[in-house]
Amino acid sequence: MSSLSSPRSRALAAALATAVALLVAPAAAQTNIALDNLTTTTEKSKLTIKHVDFIGTNITAEEATKLLTNATREEAAAILAKLEAKQIVIPEATVGPSDNSGAIKLHNLTATDVRKGVVARLSLDSFDGDGRDKTGGPVTLKGGSVAIDKLEAGQLLAALNRGGPLEGLLKASRVTFNAIDITAPDKDTPSDAPGGNLVRMKLSSFSAEQTYEGETPARTILSANGFSLQMPKASKAGASLAAKATSVSRPICVLPASTTRAASLQSR
Numbered sequence: 001m002s003s004l005s006s007p008r009s010r011a012l013a014a015a016l017a018t019a020v021a022l023l024v025a026p027a028a029a030q031t032n033i034a035l036d037n038l039t040t041t042t043e044k045s046k047l048t049i050k051h052v053d054f055i056g057t058n059i060t061a062e063e064a065t066k067l068l069t070n071a072t073r074e075e076a077a078a079i080l081a082k083l084e085a086k087q088i089v090i091p092e093a094t095v096g097p098s099d100n101s102g103a104i105k106l107h108n109l110t111a112t113d114v115r116k117g118v119v120a121r122l123s124l125d126s127f128d129g130d131g132r133d134k135t136g137g138p139v140t141l142k143g144g145s146v147a148i149d150k151l152e153a154g155q156l157l158a159a160l161n162r163g164g165p166l167e168g169l170l171k172a173s174r175v176t177f178n179a180i181d182i183t184a185p186d187k188d189t190p191s192d193a194p195g196g197n198l199v200r201m202k203l204s205s206f207s208a209e210q211t212y213e214g215e216t217p218a219r220t221i222l223s224a225n226g227f228s229l230q231m232p233k234a235s236k237a238g239a240s241l242a243a244k245a246t247s248v249s250r251p252i253c254v255l256p257a258s259t260t261r262a263a264s265l266q267s268r
Contacts, residue, residue: 030056030057030058030086031054031056031057031058032053032054032055032056032057033053033054033057033059033060033061033064034051034052034053034054035049035051035052035054035061035064035065035068036050036051037049037050037051038052038065038068038069039069040068040069040070041098042098043098044097044098045095045096045097045098046094046095046096046097046098046100047093047094047095048093048094048095049068049090049092049093050091050092050093051090051091051092052064052068052088052089052090053087053088053089054085054087054088055085055086055087055088055089056084056085056086056087057083057084057085057086057088057114058082058083058084058085059079059082059083059085063079066079067079067080067083077117080116080117080153081116081117082116083114083115083116083117084114084115084116085111085114086112086113086114087110087111087112087113087114088110088111088114089108089109089110089111090106090108090109090110091107091108092105092106092107092108093105093106093109094106096129096131097131101131101132102129102130102131102132102139103129103130103131104127104128104129104141105127105128105129106124106127107124107125107126107127107128108123108124108125108126109122109123109124110122110123110124111153114153117152117153118150118151118152118153119148119150119151119153120149120150121147121148121149121151122147122148122151122153123145123146123147123148124145124146124147125144125145126142126143126144126145127141127142127143127146128140128141128142128143129141129142133184133185133187135185135187137184137185137191137197138183138185138198139182139183139184139185140181140182140183140184141180141181141182142179142180142181143177143178143179143180143181144177144178144179144180145176145177145178145179146175146176146177146178147174147175147176148170148172148174148175148176149172149173149174149175150172150173150174151170151171151172152171152172171210171212172210173209173210173211174207174208174209174210175207175208176205176206176207176208177203177205177206177207178204178205179203179204179205180201180202180203180206181200181201181202182200182201182202183198183199183200183201184198184199185197185198185199186198186199186231186232186235188235188236189232189234189235189236190234193232193233193234193235194233194234195232195233195234195238196232196234197232197234197235198232199229199230199231199232199235200229200230201227201228201229201230202226202227202228202229203224203225203226203227203228204225204226204227205223205224205225205226206222206223206224206225207222207223208220208221208222208223209221
């Protein structure tokens with residue numbers, strides 16, 4: 001019997017083969033994917049992604065395309081269940097009504113350390129958009145950085161693809177928003193009133209922290225800093241302030257940037 005066919009040699013060869021497989025397989029499974037000009041349109045909404053990079057991922061380009069475009073809920077769940085990626089980077093995405101009456105642009109959306117549908121951190125440099133309310137009045141929205149930790153991505157992806165609200169609560173351990181600025185018409189004030197009819201809301205920062213017992217939220221802590229609300233001069237609130245000789249050029253409700261309002265809810 002040759003030495004190569006001895007039990008000891010066969011065991012050594014098997015061990016070496018296993019070690020090589022373990023070293024090579026992950027490298028072969030990881031790849032980089034770059035996709036351009038992805039669009040998803042439903043009856044009410046439209047999502048456009050100019051470019052996206054999947055870095056160190058284990059899915060195919062076809063699966064990545066389907067996930068961000070026309071995947072059904074079941075198909076998306078199946079892809080997310082196996083998806084791993086070091087990063088998914090979208091420099092710019094636009095979501096809004098399919099009739100192009102308004103849109104929100106997302107700048108530098110990055111998902112880091114994605115494993116089986118859970119994102120260690122989802123971050124956004126900034127966002128801005130405009131549109132119309134039910135009366136046709138102008139609405140604007142802009143904000144600074146956003147970060148979401150330990151996010152279960154299925155709900156958010158489904159909402160983006162259909163351009164609608166989240167179904168149920170977003171499951172994440174922490175969410176933060178910075179520098180939010182919103183303007184919208186006061187429905188009780190005419191658009192041609194002196195000074196216009198726009199309400200302006202600003203928020204320096206907002207955060208929410210959540211802990212779970214299994215799948216059930218157990219404790220939530222909410223914090224808001226630097227909130228202000230400015231009403232139109234011709235509105236009832238503005239007129240009331242003017243009657244009290246209060247300057248209506250200043251926000252009527254202000255929480256200083258150093259002030260935090262926190263709420264803690266606990267269920268057992």
